[in-house]
Amino acid sequence: MSEASPAKAYGLHLGAIALLFVLSFLLPEYYHGLLARIMVLAVFAMGYNMLFGYVGLLSLGHAMFFAAGLYGAGLAVIQLGWSVPAAFAAGLGCGVVLSLVIGLLALRTSGVAFMIVTMMFAQVFYLIILYFSSWTGGDQGMVVPQPARVLAFGATSLDLTNPTVRYMSALGLFSLVLLITLALVRSRYGRVLVAIRENEERTKMLGYDTFSNKLAAVVISGIVCAASGAAYALLFGYVGSSFASVQYSILPLLWVLLGGAATTLGPLIGTLFMYYVIDITSGYTSAYLLIVGIALILLVLFLPKGILGSMRQRWLGWLP
Amino acid sequence: MTPLLTTKGLSRNFGGLRAVDSVDFTLMPGEIRAVIGPNGAGKTTFASLVSGRIQPSSGMIVFDGADITGLPAYVRVRQGIAYTFQITSVFANLTAYDNVALPVQRTLSDGRSKGAVQAGVMAALERTGLADRAHMPAGQLSYGHQRLLEVAMGLALKPRLLILDEPTQGLADSEIDNFITLVREIAASATVLLIEHNMPVVMQLADRITVFNAGKILAEGTPEAIRENAAVQQAYLGTAP
Numbered sequence: 001m002s003e004a005s006p007a008k009a010y011g012l013h014l015g016a017i018a019l020l021f022v023l024s025f026l027l028p029e030y031y032h033g034l035l036a037r038i039m040v041l042a043v044f045a046m047g048y049n050m051l052f053g054y055v056g057l058l059s060l061g062h063a064m065f066f067a068a069g070l071y072g073a074g075l076a077v078i079q080l081g082w083s084v085p086a087a088f089a090a091g092l093g094c095g096v097v098l099s100l101v102i103g104l105l106a107l108r109t110s111g112v113a114f115m116i117v118t119m120m121f122a123q124v125f126y127l128i129i130l131y132f133s134s135w136t137g138g139d140q141g142m143v144v145p146q147p148a149r150v151l152a153f154g155a156t157s158l159d160l161t162n163p164t165v166r167y168m169s170a171l172g173l174f175s176l177v178l179l180i181t182l183a184l185v186r187s188r189y190g191r192v193l194v195a196i197r198e199n200e201e202r203t204k205m206l207g208y209d210t211f212s213n214k215l216a217a218v219v220i221s222g223i224v225c226a227a228s229g230a231a232y233a234l235l236f237g238y239v240g241s242s243f244a245s246v247q248y249s250i251l252p253l254l255w256v257l258l259g260g261a262a263t264t265l266g267p268l269i270g271t272l273f274m275y276y277v278i279d280i281t282s283g284y285t286s287a288y289l290l291i292v293g294i295a296l297i298l299l300v301l302f303l304p305k306g307i308l309g310s311m312r313q314r315w316l317g318w319l320p
Numbered sequence: 321m322t323p324l325l326t327t328k329g330l331s332r333n334f335g336g337l338r339a340v341d342s343v344d345f346t347l348m349p350g351e352i353r354a355v356i357g358p359n360g361a362g363k364t365t366f367a368s369l370v371s372g373r374i375q376p377s378s379g380m381i382v383f384d385g386a387d388i389t390g391l392p393a394y395v396r397v398r399q400g401i402a403y404t405f406q407i408t409s410v411f412a413n414l415t416a417y418d419n420v421a422l423p424v425q426r427t428l429s430d431g432r433s434k435g436a437v438q439a440g441v442m443a444a445l446e447r448t449g450l451a452d453r454a455h456m457p458a459g460q461l462s463y464g465h466q467r468l469l470e471v472a473m474g475l476a477l478k479p480r481l482l483i484l485d486e487p488t489q490g491l492a493d494s495e496i497d498n499f500i501t502l503v504r505e506i507a508a509s510a511t512v513l514l515i516e517h518n519m520p521v522v523m524q525l526a527d528r529i530t531v532f533n534a535g536k537i538l539a540e541g542t543p544e545a546i547r548e549n550a551a552v553q554q555a556y557l558g559t560a561p
Contacts, residue, residue, distance in 0.1 A: 188425045188437070191414075195422050198411045205371065205405075206423045207397035207477065 006186070009320045013182055016265060017175045024167050034279070036167040038271050039174040040231050041251075045259070045267030046177050047224030048252035053262035054185060055217045056197030060115045060249050061122030064102070065222040067244035068094040069229025071129065071136060074239030077148045079135065084151045084160065088230045095226020096219060098125075103218035107211060119249065126244040141240025144233055166235050173231050174268075177224055182264050182320055184220075193217055194262075225252075258299060260309030264320050269307050322385055324349045324481060324511050325370065330379035332365055339365040341535035342379065347481070352503065352512045354522040356546075357532030358555060363515045364406060366532065367483050370513070371403035372396040384480070398426075400480035404473070404487060406515075408466045412459030416469055419458050420444050423476040440476060448472040448502065464495045468502075475506065482506060483513045488521055500524055523547075531555070 020039070027035060044066050051057045072094030076087040106117045129136045136142070151158040158165050184190050195203045196210050204210050233239050242248070251274075252267075259270025277295055281288035303310040312319040325347040332340045340362045347353055355363050368374045370381060372393035381389045388396055397403075411419050424440035445451045448468040453461060458469055467487060474482050484503070488496050496518070503525055506512060516522050522529060522543070529546045531539045533555040539546060546552055 188421075191418060191422060191425070194414065194418075195411055198413055199409055201373075202405070202409045202411065203422070204392075204394050205373070205397060205403050206473065207394050207426050208422075209392075209394050 008318055009182065009186070012319075013178055013264065016268075017171070017178070020171055020174070024164065024171070029163070032163060032167060034275065036163075036170040037236065038275050039170040039268075040228055040235060042255075042268040042271040043174055043177050043231070044225050044228035045252045045255040045271050046181055046264075047221045047228060049256045049261060049263075049267045050181065050184075050224060051217055051221040052253065052256055053266070054190065054193045054197060055214060057110075057214065057217070058115050058253070059106075059118040060246070060253070061102070061118030061120075061125075062221075062225055062252055063244050063246065063248035064122040064125040065095055065099055065225035066229040066232075066248060066252075067125060067129065067241075068098045068222075069226030069231075070233045070239055070243055071229075072226065073230035074142065074144055074233035075135065077144050077234070078142055078239070081148075084149065084234055088227075088234060091226050091230025091233070092223055095222045095229075098226075099219045099222020100215075102222070103215045107214050107218065119246065122244070122246065122249055126241065126246075129241045129244050136241065137239070139241050141238060141242070144237040144239060146237065149234055149237060160235055161237070169235060170231065173227060177227065178264065178268075181224075185262075185264060185320060189213075189216075254296070256306070258296070258306055260306030260312070263306070263308040263312060266306055266308040273307065321348060323347060323382075324351075324384060325513075326382040327370070328380045328382070330366070330369060330381060331377050332369055332374065333377045338535050340369060340376075343535075343537055345530065345537065347511060347513065349480075349511055350507070351527050352507045352514060352525050354514045354516055354526035354529045355532060356516065356519075356522055356529060357538070361532040362535040363532050364485060365535075367403065367485055367513070367515055371401055371483055373403070397477060400478075401483065402474045402477040402479035402481070403483045404470045404485060406485035406489070408463070408470055410458040410461075410466050410469050410473070412457065414458060415455050416445065416450055416458050416461065416472075417441055417454040419469055420472050420476050423473050427476070427478050444472045444476040447475060447505070449498070464491050467491060467495075468499075471499075471502065471506075479510050481511045481513060483515070485515045486517060487514070488516065488518050496521060 023035065024032065048062050051059060069091035073087040073091030076082040076090040082090065102121055106114055106121065109117050130138055146161050149160040151160060160166055160169060192203065192208055192213055196213060200210050255270035255274055256267055258273055259266030259268065277292055278288060281291040305313055308319065323346045327343055327345045329342045329344065330340060331338060331342050343366060355366065357363050369376050372391060376389065380387060383399060383401060420441045421437055424444065425437050428436050442451060445454055448471055450465060450468055450472060453465065458466060461469060471487065488499055491499060500521060503512060514525060526543055528541060529543055530537055531546060531552050538555055539549050539552050
């Protein structure tokens with residue numbers, strides 16, 4: 001948040017990216033694939049964190065932005081036969097339009113009303129997907145055919161179904177979003193967003209149009225979540241309505257709370273933590289959700305600011 | 321000379337209560353004007369109407385020759401009306417530096433240069449004597465320093481009209497002396513509307529005083545004239561005429 005220690009902050013983030021890069025060559029096959037998925041979903045969490053962590057707007061409808069990217073990209077490939085880059089752009093475009101419209105409507109409210117309004121819009125989006133099942137595949141979903149998931153550059157081409165290409169693509173998107181988030185929260189705009197979270201009335205009296213600033217934040221958050229959804233469709237080849245359900249609105253909130261709201265790396269840590277707890281415990285018992293629940297309760301009791309948030313509070317004040 | 325601020329028939333009702341009741345008010349550029357009155361006289365409501373935090377029920381506000389009655393608060397701030405809060409409302413979790421950086425970065429027309437923000441922030445902090453506390457979270461500053469930070473944020477907006485709402489409330493006597501010096505400095509470049517309970521401060525600072533009572537202007541004049549005014553004494557002390 002402060003002007004101090006930019007080198008430390010950028011060093012930490014580049015180090016994290018380098019670590020993920022090296023892990024690609026060390027991890028066994030199963031965890032390699034899992035980590036690629038986690039990185040894509042961590043992008044979703046980062047988009048959520050942008051709005052929830054920094055602006056303090058708690059949305060319960062972010063599944064619709066993820067699904068906008070997922071279906072925007074997926075349908076472009078399946079129904080229209082578009083290429084991978086064009087489909088990814090279509091996913092982003094859907095995210096922009098949807099978040100702009102939702103932002104304009106939902107930002108008339110705040111607090112609990114904002115939660116309810118975003119949740120209702122997401123429900124509408126979910127039901128629309130089910131209603132147009134001849135196009136969207138309904139609750140069965142659709143598989144993006146393997147031949148279509150190829151990134152062609154003239155003569156050479158990259159097969160996105162290849163594990164290494166997939167991992168590196170996921171890492172590329174993750175790194176890009178991570179560095180953009182870091183730059184954004186350290187910028188003047190980031191300072192205004194935090195000011196709105198801390199005291200919106202006061203921010204207005206410093207001459208800021210808080211509505212426009214919040215709307216911009218909703219759209220940025222929407223684009224990032226849509227990017228995650230579009231990447232998910234293209235890298236993992238499945239487009240399904242379960243990703244638009246309320247569960248996928250709650251999950252990014254949990255990931256961000258676990259990792260630490262308003263920390264740049266928290267969303268990754270939270271997503272990683274949750275996935276590994278599920279992965280490890282489900283190996284021992286079918287009642288793994290019970291253990292996940294206990295882990296969550298313990299975290300809320302002892303680390304209410306999440307893993308990184310608590311670390312920042314106690315030892316690492318410079319953490320962005 | 322054209323007045324900086326004029327209100328015509330400005331009123332605000334809260335339910336059946338007329339908190340501000342058709343007030344005609346004029347403020348000349350460069351003045352330090354104090355607004356005094358008993359509790360509930362409508363001083364803060366009047367200041368909130370001028371700053372745009374609340375909308376009037378009727379009447380008109382003119383700032384620098386233009387009607388600003390319908391403008392939202394943030395636009396008025398951009399036009400040069402700054403308001404410092406009666407209840408301290410600095411951003412407690414942000415550093416003093418970031419608190420002042422918020423108004424500074426907005427007033428910079430050149431949006432890029434990082435050095436300009438730094439320079440502007442430190443200038444405002446030095447003027448209020450907070451420079452050595454720049455990197456403390458505002459919530460950890462003493463109460464008096466938080467009040468000064470509030471003033472620093474107002475100053476950083478480079479206002480033409482600075483509205484100070486009970487700025488000395490809760491300050492120690494030594495801090496009040498510094499504060500009086502500070503307001504005199506501010507008045508060199510801005511018009512000051514000072515809402516204040518502390519009469520020694522008002523008498524030392526104000527060029528003119530406006531007395532509010534029950535939502536209306538009861539009297540207006542120089543500090544000496546107000547001191548002698550029988551109606552003012554009655555409003556304050558409740559003595560029989």
